[in-house]
Amino acid sequence: MVPVPAPPAWHKVPPEQVRRFADLAMEQVPDIAGEILRAMRQEFPNLELTTDDMGVPKALLAIRLALESFVSQLTTDIERPRELPEVFREFGRNQALKGRRLDSLQAIYRLNVRLAWRSLAEIGQKVEIPPPAMYELAESAFEYLDELVSHSVHGYAEVAAGRAGERIRRQRLLVDLLLTEHRTDPSGALAERAAAVDWPLPDEVAVAVLLRPAQQVVTPALGDEVLLDMDGEHPRLVLADPDAPGRVERLHRAMGGWSGAIGPAVPVAQAATSLHWAAAAARMIEEGLLPEGRLLRCSEHSEALVLLPAEKLIDDLARRRLAQLTEAGPEQARRLAETLLAWLETQGGAPEVAARLGVHPQTVRNRLRQIRDLWGEDLEDPDRRFELELVLRTRRLRGELADPHA
Template identity: 65%
Template sequence: MVIAVRSAWREVPPQQVHRFATLALAEVPSLAHEIFREIRHEYPQLPLILDESGEPRALVGIRQSLEHFVAHLTNGMDRPLVHPRVFQEFGRGEGIQGRSLDVLQAIYRLGVRLAWRRLAEIGQEVAIPAPAMYELAESGFEYLDGLVAESVRGYAEAAARQAGERLRMQRRLMDQLFAEPDHPLLTERARLLGWPLPERVAVAVLLRPDREAVAPAVADGILLDMECERPRLVVPDPEAPGRRELLARAAAGWSGAIGPAVPPLDAAKSLRWAASAVDLMERGLLPAGELLQCTEHTEALVLLPPGELIEDLTRRRLAPLAHCGPTHGRRLAETLLAWLETRGGAPEIATRLGVHPQTVRYRLRQIRELWDGELDDPDRRFELELVLRARRLRGELG
């Protein structure tokens, strides 16, 4: 069952409503000027913006809103309102200037208060009943809400445009950093963005946890490009106290790596190392689930990326193990690596490997026989340690 809501305004005789609207429309020009003057008095800091005809846009908006509202009264206050679009422009202007909407809303409330004072006087002149005037006041505040909504829409649009333009400028700056940097151009793009060019930067490369992942909540000053398949960050002054911890918290839930700190003109080098570390993450050769520091994984980054070179060197230097069988060959390789790293005696190596010293002595004799005199050559020892460390990094040795 639908219960009809009684409207005091609709019960006012049409002739009386028409008389009220006629008087109100006649007052609109002078009332608009009065409201405009009061606003200029209360908020003298607001800029005076003129339209194409040289008339203040604020005055035009006030007049249009009054005319719209009065026209609304003659239709029983039940017709959907189309608010003047100029109020979107007001909100858009506040957004472009970087101000909040608080002052604008205060101005709207001031205008409604002044307008209501005059409408109440006209209501008394034509003997509009008090309940109908109360309903008119409620309608006025609803109308105010609509004006605010228009301004919020314009404000949001301006904010979105500015954010989009800033992101485009940020990506252009990052592209310049990663290309062959032209120092004057780089400085100019940084200036336009309001990004003080730091002495050193570090570049991070991220792996998306999923396609809909929320962007890391990085601090001001950190450049972020989410348009890449692998999002990238440029971190100014990465060695500043607390910077690493803040960045780790911002990137919580993301996997990635941050390259070494370099001068801005060498940002591409930091990017290359970070990308290389992320490649190793995807291959399962570096741990995922956090933001790794490349400088803490130098061994893996040096030995693992040039896979073909290391594999060829491994094939040649570990050829003596080819006929030892996989299990025994792995044990000999682990013993040889422990000896190369420590150059210690059997007891020390045995402790490292968790076996008996006599077992180590037996394996070392075999190793000497397999490699003959090569172990006396420092270059051969260096190459053997390289390939054995690479095998350990790949998880092929204990």
């Protein structure tokens, strides 16, 4: 047979003793509440107390209500007053509306419980409540405190969530204005919207376009210098003063799991230009033309951003400038093209070109003779050399020619 646990110590106190304790406590509730309010004002001299229509501090009413509810449950099983949670939710809401931290309100609650318990302990001695029962009552008092705090936390969270939502809305309006192409000076409107979200308007910005990862990852935790707009298929962010020491590096560290592209630094009124290049780079990442898996900087891939989108123009130019390779086999054509590009980039002799390609100088000499036979005077024309280098660099970017830097 399983032994039945002994009832809690408070339940062992004779009912008439409990009744005397409750009656005495109820009689003293107004005095206890007044003493607690005086202590609150002394301990927290800057405390602002709101009043009801009769001019009575709402805190005093709340203390009375909380004490009466706690004491009444010692003798009855009635539910706590419905207005009790709402009163303490309002305290939490007011704390948030005044821009104060919730822990200051919790400190006030702890003071209240400590003072209330001191008075209840004195009453317990008067009616000779056994110490074990009073210990249980103290535990119940602090559980009761946790319940009241939870109501205040909910009220605080309601306001905080509303403010966060409003800030997100205002921040989105600022981002939209920043990323719009302007025909007139937008400085006034930008300053107004930036002030609405406490974002110091910088001299320069860089705009990034993000690619959502295949697997779910958390939203990047970014500093105050970053505006983030997570709406849409491709989230956008605006980084203030990107050339400030360590700023881009911190952004990279915060972007774990995300990839995308960050555009060049531009004056704040020209943020749309930075967005243009970031969006172009993001598309090229999706197409496999630029590396994914990190937030790349457009300034480090300017060659690809300029040459690869001009595919049809470059192909047409290549047909005219590389026609000499059509009669060579694919492998021979590739080797000659790589050698020609290395020569154009180094403007050196066979040793320099050979070092760049990783082949023997005599091999390069043989190829250079073939190249001179094929292109002749074109190699002496600066415009032709530029066009040849343009089309050959594009082929290398596409992976058709080996990259000696890889």
